[in-house]
Amino acid sequence: MTAPPDSAQRSREEIVAENQDLAEGKIFAPAAYPGAAIVGAVLGLLLIGLACIGIRDLIVRVGWLDGSSWTQNSAAWIAERTWQTWMWPVAVILVLLGLWLLWLAVKPRRRTHVQLGDYQVMWTRRGDVARRASAALLTVTGVDHATTVVGRRRAKVTVTVSGEVDKTLLHDRATEAISPLKHPPRVKIRRVVRSREVRS
Template sequence: MSTKTAPRTAPVAGVVGLLVAIALIALAVIGIHDLIVTQGWASGHAWARGAIDGINHSTRADWVIPLAVIALLVGAVLLFVSFKPRRTTYQLVPDEDESAQVWVAPAALSQLAKSASEDVPGVLQAHPKVSRRRIRVSVRITPGADRDQIAQTATDQIHERIGDLSDLPVKVHTQEATA
């Protein structure tokens, strides 16, 4: 089973890359503006000139070292984010011979579990939650109904409805509806 072709979320580094690209575009706009002004093609003053002159005649302040440490930490976080693997968004359908890779969305499994458990007599509402490890379903049942019997029937119905799409364990939690 190869996970190279697994459907995955968008990388977190994409958001960081977008922000860095916007910052570089802003620097380019400032540079182009300053070029136009210094060449005399337009009137005004260079935006970067004041910043450069201010830096040239300054001494180190007390806030520079903490700022450098913060910049180092931000750089380390960005480096970590760039190498962080993306999460899979779908679950692999179990296949005995592993010849084909078929993926199912957790939302689809959730809908199947919900409809299967709501078809059980005595169940008023079902709220499924599908994770990577299990399918949990919280069901509200009619007052006075046999909780264990409904939980077992709902579990069997969910396994039957999902069939070969998933081999995740199913946990059904029952709660009586208040009158």
């Protein structure tokens, strides 16, 4: 029994339909951790340390532990200080640190994946696309080695060939390998023939 002639097309359409986002709202691309994540964790640990000091001073105050209150002594020392010249650079550094922390909190997160053209919620990494392109180029007769680096606007390919290889064929294979992306980068190929390099 033979399948209907358009069964393959229907199958692809079904696959595409299954990978569409059914939820309402904007679709966000996979992204790296926020810039403030690590700094926020460090600040959280510092605040936990301050809380431990506060608990220690509370224990001292109720008489369960001998010693003086660290927070009270620190507050008294700060209150007795007067403005001095060395405080200017410290103030500038603290202002710059505050601006840097503010930038970490609002800066956009770096995207880690790129979107596939036909699928609304399917993504892949640039490194995987690069490996796909390199593998496709290795199928060309005469290509000994291929290295691909995929950027936002350009895919740089370096191929080592043992003889003359059609540069149009190399370009077509690399372009076909990265074509499933929604926004495929432009392919730039550098051919290395034995001890000399040929750019195309």
